[in-house]
Amino acid sequence: xxxxxxxxxxGHTGCAGCGQALAARLVIDAAGKNTIVVxxxxxxxxxxxxxxxxxxxxxxxxxxxxxxxxxASGVESALNYLGIKDNVNVIAQAGDGGFADIGLxxxxxxWERGHDxxxxxxxxxAYMNTGIQRSGTTPTGTNTTTTPVGKDxxxxxxxxxxxxxxxxxxxxxxxxxxxxxxPIDLQNKVKKALKMKGPxxxxxLAICPLGWGSEPAKTxxxxxxxxKTGFWPLVEYENGVLTKVRKIKKDELLPIEEYFKLQKRFxxxxxxxNKHVVEMWKEKVKENIEKYNLLED
Amino acid sequence: MKxxxxxxxxxxxxxxxxxxxxxxxxxxxxxxxxxxxxxxLIANGKLKAEFINVESEHSAASCVLGxxxxxxxxxxxxxSQGLLLMAEVLFNAAGLRLPVVMCCVNRAVxxxxxxxxxxxxxxxxxxxxxILLFAETIQEACDLHIQAFKIAEDPNIMLPCLVNIDGFILxxxxxxxxxxxxxxxxxFLPSYNPPYKLDVNNPLTFGPLVGPxxxxxxxxxxxxxxxxxxxxxxxxxxxxxxxxxxxxxxxLFEEYKTEDAETIFVTMGSLAGVIKEVVDELRERxxxxxxxxxxxxxxxxxxxxxxxxxxxxxxxxxxxxxxxxKGPLCEDVISVLYTQVSSNGSKLPTVQNFICGLxxxxxxxxxxxxxxKDTTILxxxxxxxxxxxxxx
Numbered sequence: 132x133x134x135x136x137x138x139x140x141x142g143h144t145g146c147a148g149c150g151q152a153l154a155a156r157l158v159i160d161a162a163g164k165n166t167i168v169v170x171x172x173x174x175x176x177x178x179x180x181x182x183x184x185x186x187x188x189x190x191x192x193x194x195x196x197x198x199x200x201x202x203a204s205g206v207e208s209a210l211n212y213l214g215i216k217d218n219v220n221v222i223a224q225a226g227d228g229g230f231a232d233i234g235l236x237x238x239x240x241x242w243e244r245g246h247d248x249x250x251x252x253x254x255x256x257a258y259m260n261t262g263i264q265r266s267g268t269t270p271t272g273t274n275t276t277t278t279p280v281g282k283d284x285x286x287x288x289x290x291x292x293x294x295x296x297x298x299x300x301x302x303x304x305x306x307x308x309x310x311x312x313x314p315i316d317l318q319n320k321v322k323k324a325l326k327m328k329g330p331x332x333x334x335x336l337a338i339c340p341l342g343w344g345s346e347p348a349k350t351x352x353x354x355x356x357x358x359k360t361g362f363w364p365l366v367e368y369e370n371g372v373l374t375k376v377r378k379i380k381k382d383e384l385l386p387i388e389e390y391f392k393l394q395k396r397f398x399x400x401x402x403x404x405n406k407h408v409v410e411m412w413k414e415k416v417k418e419n420i421e422k423y424n425l426l427e428d
Numbered sequence: 429m430k431x432x433x434x435x436x437x438x439x440x441x442x443x444x445x446x447x448x449x450x451x452x453x454x455x456x457x458x459x460x461x462x463x464x465x466x467x468x469l470i471a472n473g474k475l476k477a478e479f480i481n482v483e484s485e486h487s488a489a490s491c492v493l494g495x496x497x498x499x500x501x502x503x504x505x506x507x508s509q510g511l512l513l514m515a516e517v518l519f520n521a522a523g524l525r526l527p528v529v530m531c532c533v534n535r536a537v538x539x540x541x542x543x544x545x546x547x548x549x550x551x552x553x554x555x556x557x558x559i560l561l562f563a564e565t566i567q568e569a570c571d572l573h574i575q576a577f578k579i580a581e582d583p584n585i586m587l588p589c590l591v592n593i594d595g596f597i598l599x600x601x602x603x604x605x606x607x608x609x610x611x612x613x614x615x616f617l618p619s620y621n622p623p624y625k626l627d628v629n630n631p632l633t634f635g636p637l638v639g640p641x642x643x644x645x646x647x648x649x650x651x652x653x654x655x656x657x658x659x660x661x662x663x664x665x666x667x668x669x670x671x672x673x674x675x676x677x678x679x680l681f682e683e684y685k686t687e688d689a690e691t692i693f694v695t696m697g698s699l700a701g702v703i704k705e706v707v708d709e710l711r712e713r714x715x716x717x718x719x720x721x722x723x724x725x726x727x728x729x730x731x732x733x734x735x736x737x738x739x740x741x742x743x744x745x746x747x748x749x750x751x752x753x754k755g756p757l758c759e760d761v762i763s764v765l766y767t768q769v770s771s772n773g774s775k776l777p778t779v780q781n782f783i784c785g786l787x788x789x790x791x792x793x794x795x796x797x798x799x800x801k802d803t804t805i806l807x808x809x810x811x812x813x814x815x816x817x818x819x820x
Contacts, residue, residue, distance in 0.1 A: 165628045167498075167628065169494065176635075176637065177637050180636035181636065181639070182642055183636075185633035188631055189628065189631050190626040190628060190630075190631045190632055190634075191631070191632075191633045192494070192497050192633075193636070194490060194494070194634075194635055195490070195517065197486070198487065198490035201486070201487035201488075201491045202490045202493055202494035202497075203494060204482075204487070205450060205480065205492055205495035205497075206494040206495065206497065208452075208480055208491065209449060209450050209478070209494070209499065209500045210498060212450060212476075212477070213500065236483060236484060237483075237486070237487050240482055243483075244481070
């Protein structure tokens with residue numbers, strides 16, 4: 132028998148070491164059984180709902196790649212009509228493709244209209260479900276199947292689209308980033324978000340061993356290094372005000388190369404001729420450190 | 429009591445009597461008056477419903493899809509480009525077996541951009557697993573809306589239903605209309621009680637990944653539902669409607685003076701009005717002619733073959749074309765005729781196809797009388813030869 136408290140049950144077909152599977156389980160277990168999940172097309176929907184099985188022990192709907200924001204708005208409105216919204220959480224979630232690219236319009240609509248919904252993006256920084264193609268959140272220098280590294284290519288050219296700022300610009304009542312290496316922090320953020328009425332956004336880095344070329348056994352390690360290099364700052368905004376930042380001790384700040392070393396998608400960045408890309412990453416990390424005042428003595 | 433109302437207003441007021449819980453729409457001409465009136469009814473306390481103003485038709489259809497999955501009655505409406513943007517969601521709603529009810533105010537498709545009426549928009553989604561009904565008059569548009577909820581929401585059906593009305597002609601035209609009383613609609617239309625929904629007390633997964641082992645059966649199930657349950661239900665509901673509301677509703681199709689007709693016009697939508705006049709005029713001249721008006725376009729009623737096979741000549745008039753082939757309605761007519769004939773060996777009538785009214789071009793009685801004399805197999809009616817130089 133499966134523990135009844137686990138709402139995303141084992142037995143799904145996620146890859147070994149999948150960061151999204153872990154993140155999604157932490158989210159739904161924190162949200163509890165009185166939750167309706169609306170999911171865009173992507174890995175999570177594919178590996179948890181292969182008919183005739185499902186891993187979800189809460190009501191779950193997957194409609195299309197880009198419409199979770201709108202479907203969830205309809206779900207929430209129906210719950211309002213029925214007068215039961217206060218007893219039921221609605222979560223609308225997607226990967227980076229479904230959230231930041233093709234689904235952004237529908238999420239923008241949801242946020243702007245102020246629906247009482249928790250939106251979550253599991254960012255694995257490329258279209259993993261279709262075979263590691265570049266997305267709007269793929270960072271510079273990433274080797275993907277549509278931005279392959281070659282004689283004339285360093286991989287993806289552009290830096291990540293900033294979803295946190297986009298959510299803040301929509302006046303989401305709660306905006307936070309989270310990491311799977313700190314599960315209690317992640318779950319506390321979910322619980323806090325769900326206590327607030329209005330549109331909420333939590334942004335989670337979803338380590339993808341398959342797409343990133345990282346060892347499945349090192350998923351938690353990769354997540355930890357992402358945070359400790361300053362690449363994935365952990366922050367919380369309430370009603371537009373930055374209320375919490377997870378500090379990094381100055382002597383514990385890791386050089387970004389430590390992050391690259393764990394992932395084959397960045398292997399080429401460690402070569403001398405790609406030093407300029409590494410410098411660019413260092414600039415981006417510095418921006419994070421300064422913007423959020425990440426370091427402490 | 430009849431009121432002299434604009435079509436869109438009449439439809440909105442009728443929809444309000446059906447008590448939809450969630451309405452979502454995005455502005456597009458000529459659909460907008462319907463949802464404006466619904467918004468106004470809500471704003472003035474005459475309808476209790478959630479109205480979601482969205483950022484696109486894709487989201488409008490997705491909102492009502494989500495609400496429908498949560499177990500409440502939903503409504504939306506759109507036209508033209510909006511319908512095309514919704515196309516993906518409509519296929520999805522059908523596959524998810526959600527009884528979304530909508531009005532498609534039929535309008536031409538861009539480019540060139542043209543806001544006027546034809547029926548090119550709706551034929552793009554004819555294969556989606558939707559129930560597609562066509563109204564001839566504003567009154568019929570209202571009556572079909574009430575029936576649409578009852579048909580779509582039947583637990584044995586659970587498919588989206590779109591009522592089609594010709595843009596401007598029916599949406600902006602005025603007609604004396606009977607808006608049925610709330611009592612009567614309540615008697616006719618039960619509250620929506622879905623066999624499955626998103627419910628925290630009974631967690632179900634909607635929209636799973638379905639592989640080759642199961643997918644084929646999902647399509648077969650929709651096909652069976654449309655061809656059996658839906659057709660039966662449409663006939664039943666039309667009969668029940670006729671009895672209860674005291675106004676004739678025809679169900680699958682309407683026959684007009686087809687009894688001894690040697691030539692039968694076939695069409696759908698408001699064009700039937702002028703064709704009826706043409707039929708009357710030709711009858712006065714002693715011509716044996718009639719009209720068969722398709723009301724239910726999907727599922728396509730193969731029952732029309734029985735009527736049409738008695739004629740020598742069929743003239744299919746339609747406001748849409750499958751460019752590179754012929755009119756989609758004509759193809760359906762030929763298909764059911766041929767199927768019928770190849771099984772019983774009777775003689776096929778000649779089938780002629782007239783494409784007309786595209787992009788809002790008027791279709792006159794004179795042009796239809798000309799078409800009656802014409803022997804061409806496929807022809808655009810009302811072409812202005814002097815305009816062609818600009819495009820060919």
